[in-house]
Amino acid sequence: MITVGVDIGGTKALAVRLDGTETVIQSRVELDRSVETLDAIGRAIDSVYDDTVEAIGVGIAGLVNLKDGTLVWGPHVAGTSLQIRAGLTERYGVPVSVDNDANAAAVGELKLGAARGYSNVLLVTLGTGIGGAVIIDGALYRGGGFAGEWGHVQIDRDGLLCDCGKRGCWETRASGPALVRLAREVVSSNPDSALSRIFGSKPITGEIVVGAADGGDETARALVTEVGRSFGQGLADLVAIFDPELVIVGGGLGSVGESIIGPARRVLADSLYAGRLRVPPAIQVARLGPAAGAVGAALQAAEEGR
Ligand SMILES: [Zn+2]
Known part of the structure; x- marks a missing residue:
């Protein structure tokens, strides 16, 4: 078909x-x-x-x-x-x-990607915001229809305004726009920095910041690491709730791989509830990218x- x-x-x-x-x-x-x-x-x-x-x-x-x-x-x-x-x-x-x-992405990964053969999986998309899907016993868990919107878990009641209208949602710290905001702050407070020269007159995008980090720019690397760490902190909370066998990371920013996932994995290992007594789940990038x-x-x- x-x-x-x-x-x-x-x-x-x-x-x-x-x-x-x-x-x-x-x-x-x-x-x-x-x-x-x-x-x-x-x-x-x-x-x-x-x-x-x-x-x-x-x-x-x-x-x-x-x-x-x-x-x-x-x-x-x-x-x-x-x-x-x-x-x-x-x-x-x-x-x-x-x-x-995110539900659609979970179906893709379950049938053709990284979730094949697993029963309990979280899929977390990291892009313009954070989305998610829950696979329990090999099937999508939908709740009343809207399950998995953990990008809007409020981690700081007085935090930055989110696109959803609330303040301090997880995705205000971990997303493409969060990375761009951090880069803009560096560029405006230090116009002579290497990062400012990389951006020149171009609009700053998450991809450019990640590209600069992967190319060896230390400032860009620190920003990407910070977003990765904020991402990993939230993943630790999700693992405390669901105890999945596998976490799949998708979305435009998530799909860049280790530059974001590496710091997230380290924070997850450090801050997982009862972390010394258990093995954290594997974190993999969506195989279908x-x-x-x-x-x-x-x-x-x-x-x-x-
Ligand atoms: Zn929100």
């Missing part, structure tokens, strides 16, 4: 076309928040769509009503109560499934369209 999967994040959409479980095409579309979300999804789908496609799956960074395929709301995407399934079914005339992006959500959405579409 030929299906399309789209993963809609805060700044980019990734689309894949799958033939069974083989990825045939993959494309990345930059998103502009001024563009209406349904139109943005349509653009991403069109980048891989043709007449052979039999079903479409969408994973989106937000709270999704699974019954009617509506995006209830998401702090990093435009619009509320968006009727994604109804809108896309009308436009493309094929069955459409809609889920939270940044495409995990799109591939998972395409697999979900195949399952539902069958």
Whole structure:
């Protein structure tokens, strides 16, 4: 069965076309928040769509009503109560499934990636924000539908304002925008620093900071380590709650690998509850990389369209 999967994040959409479980095409579309979300999804789908496609799956960074395929709301995407399934079914005339992006990524990793063969797994996406999915006994745990939104666990009541409207959420410390904010602070307080020269007049992005860190810039390395440590601190809390066998890290920033995961792993080992008496779970980068959500959405579409 030929299906399309789209993963809609805060700044980019990734689309894949799958033939069974083989990825045939993959494309990345930059998103502009001024563009209406349904139109943005349509653009991403069109980048891989043709007449052979039999079903479409969408994973989106937000709270999704699974019954009617509506995006209830998401702090990093435009619009509320968006009727994604109804809108896309009308436009493309094929069955459409809609889920939270992290849930879609978890399905991708469970069927084709790092979670294969495991029963109890947490998937944590690190990108524009932090999302998550819980696999218990080999199946997605959804709660009432909105489980896994631990990016908005409030770790500092008086902390920085989060995109969700609360203060001090975990993702205000650990995310692409958190890394960019730290880099901006360094550049504005020290315009002669090596980091300032690297950025020049370009807009600072998380990828550039990670690239500078991996290229040997000590200041950039310290910033990436700080974000990695904040990420690991939250992972330690999640492991205290769920005691998973494996933690999979996905999302744009999570997928960069050891520069972020290394410091996170060390903090997890140091601050895990009863850490001297237990072995912390392995932390692995999503095997499907940044495409995990799109591939998972395409697999979900195949399952539902069958
Ligand atoms: Zn928040």
